[in-house]
Amino acid sequence: xxxxxxxxxxxPEKPGVYLxxxxxxxxIYVGKSKNLKNRVSSYFRGYNSHAIKVRKMVDNVxxxxxxxxxxxxxxxxxxxxxxxxxxxxxxILLRDDKQYPYIKVTMNEKFPxxxxxxxxxxxxxxxxxxxxxxxxxxxxxxxxxKIYPIRKCNKNLNKKNERPCLNFxxxxxxxxxxxxxxxxxxxxNIEEILSILNGKDDYLIELLENxxxxxxxxxxxxxxxxxxxxxxALENLKEKQKIVSSSRNDQDYISLASYMDRICIMIFFVxxxxxxxxxxxxxxxxxxxxDSEILSDFIGQFYSGASYIPKEVIVGHMPENKEALxxxxxxxxxxxxxxxxxxxxxKKKLILMLEKNxxxxxxxxxxxxxxxxxLINKNLTNLRDILELEEIPNRIEAYDISNILGVYSVGTMxxxxxxxxxxxxxxxxxxxxxxxxxxxxxxxxVLYRRMNRQINGDEESKMKxxxxxxxxxxxxxxxxxxxxxxxxxxxxxxxxxxGLVKDDKHxxxxxxxxxxxxxxxxxxxxxxxxxxxxxxxxxxxxxxHKSLRDKGLIKSPLDExxxxxxxxxxxxxxxxxxxxxxxxxxxxxxxxxxxxTKELAENIINTLNIK
Numbered sequence: 271x272x273x274x275x276x277x278x279x280x281x282p283e284k285p286g287v288y289l290x291x292x293x294x295x296x297x298i299y300v301g302k303s304k305n306l307k308n309r310v311s312s313y314f315r316g317y318n319s320h321a322i323k324v325r326k327m328v329d330n331v332x333x334x335x336x337x338x339x340x341x342x343x344x345x346x347x348x349x350x351x352x353x354x355x356x357x358x359x360x361x362i363l364l365r366d367d368k369q370y371p372y373i374k375v376t377m378n379e380k381f382p383x384x385x386x387x388x389x390x391x392x393x394x395x396x397x398x399x400x401x402x403x404x405x406x407x408x409x410x411x412x413x414x415x416k417i418y419p420i421r422k423c424n425k426n427l428n429k430k431n432e433r434p435c436l437n438f439x440x441x442x443x444x445x446x447x448x449x450x451x452x453x454x455x456x457x458x459n460i461e462e463i464l465s466i467l468n469g470k471d472d473y474l475i476e477l478l479e480n481x482x483x484x485x486x487x488x489x490x491x492x493x494x495x496x497x498x499x500x501x502x503a504l505e506n507l508k509e510k511q512k513i514v515s516s517s518r519n520d521q522d523y524i525s526l527a528s529y530m531d532r533i534c535i536m537i538f539f540v541x542x543x544x545x546x547x548x549x550x551x552x553x554x555x556x557x558x559x560x561d562s563e564i565l566s567d568f569i570g571q572f573y574s575g576a577s578y579i580p581k582e583v584i585v586g587h588m589p590e591n592k593e594a595l596x597x598x599x600x601x602x603x604x605x606x607x608x609x610x611x612x613x614x615x616x617k618k619k620l621i622l623m624l625e626k627n628x629x630x631x632x633x634x635x636x637x638x639x640x641x642x643x644x645l646i647n648k649n650l651t652n653l654r655d656i657l658e659l660e661e662i663p664n665r666i667e668a669y670d671i672s673n674i675l676g677v678y679s680v681g682t683m684x685x686x687x688x689x690x691x692x693x694x695x696x697x698x699x700x701x702x703x704x705x706x707x708x709x710x711x712x713x714x715x716v717l718y719r720r721m722n723r724q725i726n727g728d729e730e731s732k733m734k735x736x737x738x739x740x741x742x743x744x745x746x747x748x749x750x751x752x753x754x755x756x757x758x759x760x761x762x763x764x765x766x767x768x769g770l771v772k773d774d775k776h777x778x779x780x781x782x783x784x785x786x787x788x789x790x791x792x793x794x795x796x797x798x799x800x801x802x803x804x805x806x807x808x809x810x811x812x813x814x815h816k817s818l819r820d821k822g823l824i825k826s827p828l829d830e831x832x833x834x835x836x837x838x839x840x841x842x843x844x845x846x847x848x849x850x851x852x853x854x855x856x857x858x859x860x861x862x863x864x865x866x867t868k869e870l871a872e873n874i875i876n877t878l879n880i881k
Contacts, residue, residue, distance in 0.1 A: 272333035278314060281307040286338040287348045290360075293332040294729065299360040300352045302345040304591075306336055321559055327360040342594035343601070350574035362553050362564060364571040371407050372399035372578070373467060375460065380453060381446040382460050383421050384414055390578045392604070397578070398467045401546060413500045414466070417477070418459045419444045468542075475501055518542050522579075524569065525586025525621055526561060527629035534632035535568050538624050541580075548624075550631050561587040569595060579603030584610045586621050646689030649799040653741075656790070657783055659766060663740035664688060667720075668770070668803050669754075670745040671701075671712045672811035679704060681716035682811040685736065686803060695736045698814045707847055710753045713744065717757045725761060739765055745804060747771045747782045770804045778804045828852075831877050833870045841865060842874075853878040 286306045290299040290313075303309030313320075313328050320328065339345045353361050376382045378394040386407055390397050401407045415422060422437055425447045438445035444456060466474050482497035523538040536550045551568075566589035573579055579599055588611040589595055599607035612618040650662045666686040673679035679701035685692040699719060704711040723735055742765055744750045751769040758765060769782035778801040781788040790797050827849055828839045841863050846852045852860070852874065860871035 274314065274331070274333070277334070278307075278311045281310055281336065282338060283307045284338050285340070285342050285345050286336050287345050287352060288334055288336040289352065290327065290331045290358075291333050291335070292330045295333075297352075297356045297358050298330055299327050299358050300349055300356065302342070302349040304342045304345070304594075306338070310334065310336070323360065323559060330360075342591060343598045346570055346591070346594055346598045347574075350570045353571060354574065362567045362571075364551060364568065370399065371401055371404055372397045373401070373407060373411065374398075375464060375467070380427060381421050381451070381456050383424070384411065384460075384463055386411060396464065396467075399541070399546075399578075409500070413474070413478075414463055415442070416500075417474070418463060420456070420459050420463070421446055423447070475505070519582055520580035521582045521584055523584045523617075523620055523624050524565065525625050525628065526564065527625050527632055529629065529632040529636055532632060532636065533564065534628045534635070535565070536624050536628040536631065537572075538620065540620075548627070550628065552632070552635055562589050565589055566591055566595065569599075573599060573602065576602075579605070579607055581605055582608055582610055584612060584617050584621060586625055587611070645795060646799075649796050650689050652793060652796045653800075656781070656788055656796075657741075657766060657768060659741070661740070665737055665739045666741045666743060666803070667739040668743040668745070668807040669713060669716060670804075670807040670811040671709045671716070672808075672814070673701075673707055673709075673712070679707075679709075679712045680811060680814050681712055682807060682814055683716070683720060684803070684807045684810050685739075689799075691806065692736075696810060697735065698810075705848060705850060709746070710749060713746075713750055714753050714757050717742075717754050718761070721758065721761050721763050725763070738763075741765070742767045743800075743803060743807075744769045745807060747780075747787075748785075751782050770800060772804075777801060827878055828874075831874055833873065838863075838865050849878065 283305050285302075285304045287300065287302050288306060288310050289297050290301075292298050301309065313324065313331070317325060317328065337348060339348060353363070357363055371386050371388055372390060374385050374387045375396040375398075376385070377396050382395075387397075399407070414420075419442055421443055423435055423443075425435075427447055427449075434445040434448055435443070437443035438448075444451045446456060462474075478497050478501050482494045482501070485491070485494035485497060520542065521540040523540065524535065526533050526535045528534075532552055532554050534550055534552055536548060538545055539547050539549075553564075565585055565587050569583070569585075569589065579602065583599065588609065592609050596607060596609050599609075610617065612621060647662075653659075654662045664687060668684050668686070669681060671679055671681050681699040681701060683697040683699075685695035687695075697720070699716045701712045701715055703715050720735060724738055727735075742754065744754055744767060747769045751767055754767050758767060766783070770778050771780040771782055771787065773779045779789065779791045779797065781790060781800070790800060828834050828842065834842070842852055842860075845863050846855060855875070857868060857871045857875065860866050860874060861868055866874075
């Protein structure tokens with residue numbers, strides 16, 4: 271048995287990473303330290319002096335393990351990777367791992383292109399960004415490519431007499447692939463584009479305004495409208511890029527604000543003195559954790575997957591491990607990166623402005639969440655009352671079946687906890703025991719497999735499916751519900767089962783429960799809530815079915831019969847509904863299907879009855 275006190279005593283006084291685990295062996299926290307012994311032992315001393323979150327974590331720790339590293343920088347890298355891999359419950363988790371787009375001018379090519387990328391590499395190209403507003407990037411590239419006849423393709427220009435593509439024929443490209451375009455002429459376009467991307471886009475706006483006037487004079491209003499849209503897009507891009515710094519350096523500003531039990535970490539992206547965008551991240555249950563520690567953890571996760579790191583990262587609170595962070599950022603950013611804590615001047619003003627924005631965003635977010643929680647509690651209370659449940663259903667599971675003419679059926683389960691989606695608990699099922707379009711049987715199989723694992727499965731199976739639901743919702747009415755109730759009774763599971771019933775316009779307006787139809791249309795909030803659950807489980811089922819089709823995993827015995835292609839296969843299944851019916855049909859019945867000859871009908875029957 272793991273003895274925490276004894277293991278703490280033998281911890282080394284070296285840098286490294288430690289992993290806290292619960293009684294099931296699940297990693298619940300990953301941390302780093304330049305002295306493992308001091309750091310880990312501190313969790314198990316002075317329990318009442320710890321923050322609430324730390325006490326909760328310690329209460330769940332049954333064992334820990336650790337990795338020794340050569341230095342603090344290696345510990346930073348390992349910690350970031352382990353957090354990303356395991357997503358521990360008690361870490362600050364940055365789930366939004368997006369890569370911001372850049373505009374790349376391929377100056378390493380004889381005839382450069384202007385393209386959107388999400389990664390910066392050392393290839394002698396020029397990069398502009400990152401841009402938070404992807405739509406503006408796409409619009410800017412669209413405008414550039416329409417106005418300037420530059421290369422869009424990635425053809426090998428070293429080949430002689432290359433056949434030009436459509437862009438050349440519609441005058442959208444000079445056609446350097448033909449081998450007769452002078453580079454100086456081409457580069458004039460590139461120089462103007464570089465000037466625009468460097469912020470000198472007034473020339474382009476003026477050019478577009480003149481073109482728009484010309485189109486209006488010629489009564490070419492559609493073309494004039496396109497010019498107007500392009501001007502608006504460029505002006506929006508300029509408006510989002512406000513000058514906030516006299517410095518021409520690239521900078522990221524990072525700080526936070528707290529409100530009640532949440533914090534908001536906000537980032538301002540400043541490029542060449544212009545504020546080009548911002549991002550914000552909300553974290554819960556961090557009261558009592560120091561601002562410096564929070565920013566240290568955030569910086570480690572945020573920049574671990576970044577395509578580009580500016581030379582200066584200005585913070586509102588300096589992390590304790592400043593030197594290690596700077597060394598790590600310098601390594602992954604391939605440039606000398608400095609963490610700065612401004613005391614005065616325009617950098618301090620910008621940090622204060624950021625923190626004010628973060629505070630305002632957090633208050634609005636809190637107000638929004640507060641209103642949502644009131645509505646959710648109201649809906650769950652109403653659901654409890656109309657179904658006459660003993661308690662408010664904390665965990666709701668909804669099920670649906672999807673198939674195409676019974677060729678292949680799949681089932682899905684979506685989960686709502688405390689009225690909100692819990693995507694991590696969604697589950698998908700391939701129907702194994704039912705053939706043909708039998709939704710009743712398929713639904714029974716899905717519920718049997720789910721509940722049997724909960725009752726008779728091992729600990730891993732139980733963890734995979736989460737807690738037992740307080741309420742089960744089935745896509746369907748009396749027939750579907752009764753079949754599921756049969757399974758629940760056979761397994762001696764006492765969980766209420768209700769059916770989501772749609773009206774003629776395919777909108778959920780009733781619940782079938784214990785032999786009664788219950789109207790919910792007169793309660794608009796509950797009506798929308800339950801309708802949303804049914805749409806979600808249906809969407810998830812359709813998406814799963816489509817993914818299997820795209821992977822070619824949906825097969826039929828008809829696929830192996832020579833002469834039966836996709837069209838004839840669909841026609842047969844539409845007429846007979848399933849393979850068994852086709853197998854038992856007569857030759858005369860088969861030949862009534864369009865495209866099925868007598869010879870093919872005989873082949874179908876013979877092949878299916880051999881299998």
